[in-house]
Amino acid sequence: MFRQLLGFAADRLQRLGAECSRRAKLWWERSREPDKNEERGLNLLREWLSPQQLAQYDARKYFDVIGSQSGRRYRIYHGTAANVREIDGAGRPRDGWCFVPDARLVAGDVMLAQKIALETDERRALSVARSFL
Structure with missing residues (x-):
């Protein structure tokens, strides 16, 4: 009886190990593929950027926008949070x-939302924003 139980347990462990190995391989393969959502988000962002903003983003991974009410310049860095800086007259982040x-x-979608918000309703966007230095 004990040998049967031991054989059953060994068989189950072998199948479990094979399943873990299969899942690990699948995870590894998927983790190496580019994220389709991230790719789509960046493609949509790129379609909405002006030629100047696109050149700036391609060169530096940020782009500048002009606020709709104040005319202030903001720089949107690649990212999803704490990535918007006001730019002073000398071009320095404030x-x-x-x-x-x-x-x-994804980052592309967030940056596009930030761009549209600042360019169309700057006051409302900043009314919900948290400032940081």
Whole structure:
């Protein structure tokens, strides 16, 4: 009886090990593929950027926008949070602003939402933003 139980346990462990190995290989292969959502988000962002903003983003991974009410310049860095900085007259980053959509989105989608918010309703965007230095 004990040998049968031992044989059953060894068989189960072998199958479990094979399944773990299969899942680990699948995870590894998927982790090496580019995230399709991230790719789509960046493609959509790129379609909405002006030629100047696109050149800036390609060169430095950020782009500048002009606020719709104040005319202030903001720099949106690649990222999903704490990635918006006000730019002074000399082109230096000043105060930071953190505002993101309620949903969990990829970086391209967040940056596009920030761009549209600042360019169309700057006051409202900043009213919900948290400032940082």
